[in-house]
Amino acid sequence: MKKERHALILELIRTVKTETQEQLRELLADRGMTVTQATLSRDISELGLIKQGDRYLLPEKRDIALPPLLAGSVIGLDYAVNTVVFRCKAGMAMAVCAAFDGMHYKNVVGTLAGDDTIFVLMRSEKDAAAFVKDFGTIIFSEKGDE
């Protein structure tokens, strides 16, 4: 259900001027998908939609694409308690760190880059574990298992 709804939401955002979640709710209801505003709030967050003034917009590619630098230069990812460690190709850590910072990942307290290593301080151990799991999947999925 959620998947179809997300697809329909993207279609609607693209084609009609959507001002509020309540309006979006009505548009979906007209198409037989009845959900509450709470659900749409979550959907919008998950889809990464942005609001400019009184209108929802699709995010630009730059907002969602994984910087190629990250996929190409990160060779290892681990964590201990609430600190995540990126291992990068020699000399790449600074650049990767800048690209990473630009992604505004949630629950990141701060980052520190050396030559080939980056420390990422997360809010909690739970956050670090979740991050490594999710981000590892993203970053290594394009390169096969290495």
Next chain:
Amino acid sequence: MKKERHALILELIRTVKTETQEQLRELLADRGMTVTQATLSRDISELGLIKQGDRYLLPEKRDIALPPLLAGSVIGLDYAVNTVVFRCKAGMAMAVCAAFDGMHYKNVVGTLAGDDTIFVLMRSEKDAAAFVKDFGTIIFSEKGDE
């Protein structure tokens, strides 16, 4: 006051993760500019800032730049009561109309393009007058007085 504040807001949005207007208010207060959330709500609207999830962002250029098509292809602009008329170079009306639609101008009820003419139905006569005044300035300012 407002102008400086706008400049400072842009600088802050660019450099610190700004999640709420209240947080922005505090950041400004720290720098000696004391205003209320109501004022910041207006500022953000005027600056065209966008919110993605829990963070304010600067708009992409595409969101604020005038599509070159418009500046290059519109040769006349007029209105009567609440309908605005664009005169375009021959065959350009459809393309210009699409570009114009993409700008999501306020108070536009609907648009209709022929070959070299576009009708834009505005909400009211006042809106049409204001639009012609503002948009005319924008669109003809880059070409000198013609």
Next chain:
DNA sequence: AGTGAATATAAATTCAAA
């Protein structure tokens, strides 16, 4: 997991004022 109902929080607007 995904959801809705109720609630908390954030943001936009109204209205009076300078």
Next chain:
DNA sequence: TTTGAATTTATATTCACT
């Protein structure tokens, strides 16, 4: 015109339930 105080409106979150 620009602003703040109060208010309304919109959105995010909590909690219980499936």
